[in-house]
Amino acid sequence: MSNRAPLAIGKPLLFLALALPALWLVWQWLAFAAGAPHHLGFNPQETSNRFSGLWALRCLLLTLALRPFSQAIGRPWPLALRRMTGLYAFAYALMHLSSYLGLDLLFDWKTFTRDLLERPYIGFGMATLALLLPLALTSTRRAVRRLGARRWLALHRLVYIAGILAVSHFLLLAKGDLREAQIYAALIAGLLLLRIPRRYFLRDIRGQRAQGPANG
Amino acid sequence: MLIRRQEAWMERESDVTPESLYRNRRELIRGLGAAALAAPLLGCGPGGETTEKEADAPAGRYAGVPANSRYRAEDAPTDYEAATAYNNFYEFGTGKSDPARHAGAMVTDPWSVRVEGAVERPGTYAFDDLVRRSDLEERIYRHRCVEAWSMVIPWIGVPLATVIARLGPTADAKFVQFETLADPAVMPGLSYPVLDWPYVEGLRLDEAMHPLSLLAVGLYGRVLPNQNGAPLRLVVPWKYGFKSIKSIVAIRFLERQPATSWNRAAPHEYGFYANVNPEVPHPRWSQASERRIGEFRRRKTLPFNGYADLVAPLYAGMDLRRNF
Ligand code: HEM
Numbered sequence: 001m002s003n004r005a006p007l008a009i010g011k012p013l014l015f016l017a018l019a020l021p022a023l024w025l026v027w028q029w030l031a032f033a034a035g036a037p038h039h040l041g042f043n044p045q046e047t048s049n050r051f052s053g054l055w056a057l058r059c060l061l062l063t064l065a066l067r068p069f070s071q072a073i074g075r076p077w078p079l080a081l082r083r084m085t086g087l088y089a090f091a092y093a094l095m096h097l098s099s100y101l102g103l104d105l106l107f108d109w110k111t112f113t114r115d116l117l118e119r120p121y122i123g124f125g126m127a128t129l130a131l132l133l134p135l136a137l138t139s140t141r142r143a144v145r146r147l148g149a150r151r152w153l154a155l156h157r158l159v160y161i162a163g164i165l166a167v168s169h170f171l172l173l174a175k176g177d178l179r180e181a182q183i184y185a186a187l188i189a190g191l192l193l194l195r196i197p198r199r200y201f202l203r204d205i206r207g208q209r210a211q212g213p214a215n216g
Numbered sequence: 217m218l219i220r221r222q223e224a225w226m227e228r229e230s231d232v233t234p235e236s237l238y239r240n241r242r243e244l245i246r247g248l249g250a251a252a253l254a255a256p257l258l259g260c261g262p263g264g265e266t267t268e269k270e271a272d273a274p275a276g277r278y279a280g281v282p283a284n285s286r287y288r289a290e291d292a293p294t295d296y297e298a299a300t301a302y303n304n305f306y307e308f309g310t311g312k313s314d315p316a317r318h319a320g321a322m323v324t325d326p327w328s329v330r331v332e333g334a335v336e337r338p339g340t341y342a343f344d345d346l347v348r349r350s351d352l353e354e355r356i357y358r359h360r361c362v363e364a365w366s367m368v369i370p371w372i373g374v375p376l377a378t379v380i381a382r383l384g385p386t387a388d389a390k391f392v393q394f395e396t397l398a399d400p401a402v403m404p405g406l407s408y409p410v411l412d413w414p415y416v417e418g419l420r421l422d423e424a425m426h427p428l429s430l431l432a433v434g435l436y437g438r439v440l441p442n443q444n445g446a447p448l449r450l451v452v453p454w455k456y457g458f459k460s461i462k463s464i465v466a467i468r469f470l471e472r473q474p475a476t477s478w479n480r481a482a483p484h485e486y487g488f489y490a491n492v493n494p495e496v497p498h499p500r501w502s503q504a505s506e507r508r509i510g511e512f513r514r515r516k517t518l519p520f521n522g523y524a525d526l527v528a529p530l531y532a533g534m535d536l537r538r539n540f
Pocket of ligand 1: 046049050053054126129173
């Protein structure tokens with residue numbers, strides 16, 4: 001199958017789908033501000049912080065999952081979605097930070113700095129965002145050319161570190177019930193494991209090829 | 217178009233707040249104010265005028281209970297809906313709306329409480345033998361959760377000291393432990409060991425005997441909804457909410473400091489005392505401020521949740537950073 005067909009439909013669809021949670025959240029806050037009924041619950045800031053954080057993590061996870069998915073179906077087209085999903089992860093992370101710093105702390109910088117210094121989970125969150133920033137900034141084709149493919153790829157491997165930091169952030173903030181955070185941690189760990197043996201595996205095949213006739 | 221939009225709006229509103237409940241709440245709040253004013257002037261006793269006209273059987277059962285004006289937080293009470301729909305009661309699930317969703321299955325009548333340990337009159341007490349209607353009073357307390365949110369609740373209850381005095385702790389009794397119902401048939405949360413069930417909490421005997429400590433059976437003039445810990449719960453307003461154990465099935469008088477559930481689960485995060493203290497952060501978040509449910513801005517958290525003048529003497533000479 002050509003690379004074009006699934007992307008032509010899939011990309012705009014995914015773009016829309018991933019925009020929906022953000023639009024929903026903005027809509028709910030607008031309703032809240034207007035004094036209209038909303039679905040932010042009795043603790044709107046808590047709902048908003050959690051909702052945006054969860055979607056940042058989901059987009060990150062999706063970005064990491066696209067390569068193994070592409071390998072599983074034996075088609076390259078999912079790889080071309082990674083820039084979009086990665087940028088969504090960054091956008092949701094920014095929304096998440098705005099929700100916490102803006103709507104929850106009302107830009108109380110003193111509390112925010114104390115949080116950053118004293119609460120490991122906030123530090124992990126900030127570090128995740130800090131890692132996603134250079135990736136977002138170098139997400140253009142021009143940046144790939146400017147950096148050179150090798151360096152660009154090396155830089156963008158940071159996304160795995162971002163994934164680890166993001167689930168650490170989640171695990172550290174959960175109170176009592178860690179199940180949801182553990183599920184995300186397991187997914188990230190699984191995706192990392194998929195990434196590592198593959199390279200060894202490829203090396204083995206290459207080694208075999210060099211030694212003798214290939215088996216197929 | 218404007219009209220249609222308004223219709224949709226109103227539909228959604230009535231979804232969230234059934235009108236009867238909304239009206240009830242307004243009347244109720246007005247009623248509470250009147251009762252509070254009348255109580256000190258007229259010595260308005262139980263069986264006085266009910267403030268709820270449409271008293272649908274159990275709802276207004278405690279409507280005539282006199283308010284104790286000594287214990288009346290200045291702050292406006294939290295919306296009834298919020299107080300009864302945003303709860304932590306992990307036996308019914310860890311989500312804030314899980315208790316309201318699942319707790320209805322819990323049977324609270326008949327109810328009995330086992331009284332054990334260093335006490336003169338141990339035994340199994342029926343609810344009505346433990347809580348006498350004539351002892352009931354209303355108190356408006358601030359309620360501060362360890363998760364940094366807070367509410368203001370008009371409770372109906374009996375001073376814990378009154379109940380304890382009747383049970384007669386012996387000289388050996390230095391602590392009181394309370395235990396929550398643990399019935400897997402109605403409590404879906406028990407299937408996962410977030411905590412070591414059954415939930416247990418405890419107080420030093422002098423804390424339990426302090427006049428602020430309340431055994432609550434109702435709120436907003438009504439019987440306690442199940443999700444709020446029906447039919448009988450502790451309320452210790454100067455401590456984080458998890459100390460105010462819900463749906464009590466056992467009270468034990470002990471010589472040694474009892475185990476408490478959150479402390480057992482994470483000893484460095486949740487102490488035995490758990491007094492509200494803005495100076496001592498939870499290891500993972502600050503306790504300096506709180507979100508009062510219904511308010512947009514955070515407010516400053518007060519030492520002992522604003523009850524320092526009443527309870528600070530209990531802890532004279534203690535290092536509250538170590539005994540957090
Ligand atoms: C920029 C710095 C960040 C700050 C200050 C921050 C802060 C927070 C806060 C305050 C919460 C809510 C805690 C609670 O209500 O109990 C939260 C939850 C969360 N955050 Fe962050 N965060 C940051 C970055 C991130 C990033 C980059 C990600 C993911 C890519 C992320 C993922 C999450 C997740 C998954 C949750 C939990 C959602 C849930 O409970 O359902 N955070 N974060």
